[in-house]
Amino acid sequence: MHLEAFSIVPLLDEEIFQTAFEHLPSDGLWAHRKEKILRQKKAEDRCLTLAAGLLARRAFLKMKVSFSALSLEKGGKPVIADEKHFFNLSHSGMYAVCAYGLSPSGVDIQKETPDRFHIAERCFTEGEQALIREQGPEMFTRIWARKESYLKFTGQGIRVPLNSFEVLPGEQTLPVFFQEFTLEGYRIALCSEEEMAVSLKFLTLEELLF
Numbered sequence: 001m002h003l004e005a006f007s008i009v010p011l012l013d014e015e016i017f018q019t020a021f022e023h024l025p026s027d028g029l030w031a032h033r034k035e036k037i038l039r040q041k042k043a044e045d046r047c048l049t050l051a052a053g054l055l056a057r058r059a060f061l062k063m064k065v066s067f068s069a070l071s072l073e074k075g076g077k078p079v080i081a082d083e084k085h086f087f088n089l090s091h092s093g094m095y096a097v098c099a100y101g102l103s104p105s106g107v108d109i110q111k112e113t114p115d116r117f118h119i120a121e122r123c124f125t126e127g128e129q130a131l132i133r134e135q136g137p138e139m140f141t142r143i144w145a146r147k148e149s150y151l152k153f154t155g156q157g158i159r160v161p162l163n164s165f166e167v168l169p170g171e172q173t174l175p176v177f178f179q180e181f182t183l184e185g186y187r188i189a190l191c192s193e194e195e196m197a198v199s200l201k202f203l204t205l206e207e208l209l210f
Helices: 014-021 028-039 043-062 117-123 126-135 137-154
Strands: 002-007 070-072 078-080 086-092 095-101 105-111 177-183 186-192 200-202
Touching: 002 043, 002 186, 014 043, 028 043, 028 070, 043 086, 043 095, 078 086, 086 137, 095 105, 095 186, 105 137, 117 126, 117 137, 126 137, 137 177, 137 186
Parallel strands: 002 200, 086 105
Antiparallel strands: 002 095, 070 078, 086 095, 105 186, 177 186
């Protein structure tokens, strides 16, 4: 399993953005991503969507998977059609991340924000709310990222109520394994069916566009 992250700062330069954009494949579902990028009104959103697409491209190349293998599940989740290779994407703030390998995974990155306990009261379990009261907004971000990574792993998405399952750090309440990573001001959660040691690799622009 590989986990890679990229800061979109270089892509905010218009010339670099255009060069990077041209590296994206143009066939099939890749063309839809390119169209989605161009529809974004904010520069940061365009760069995030492009960075996620380029991370997916790199994953396909690293796993030696044909770009034509990109497909969509019924719920709209992008997948690899051979069902032997897997990838998952997330982005927030100034970062995009991608997990890929030979087993399914779900990854989520969340930018830390001021107190959002009102969301926890609506969406989290009582145990999760209690832990957030004790440890503060940082724990909210950790739990939110863990929940999102689990739903992305299962492919269920927002169809499942967030308070119907619990992801307390340090407790094994689900038949999956979580790993967490910290960036300055961000939290990343990786969910997988097997326990494995994964390190987070930060990519340069050159590595992203190889």
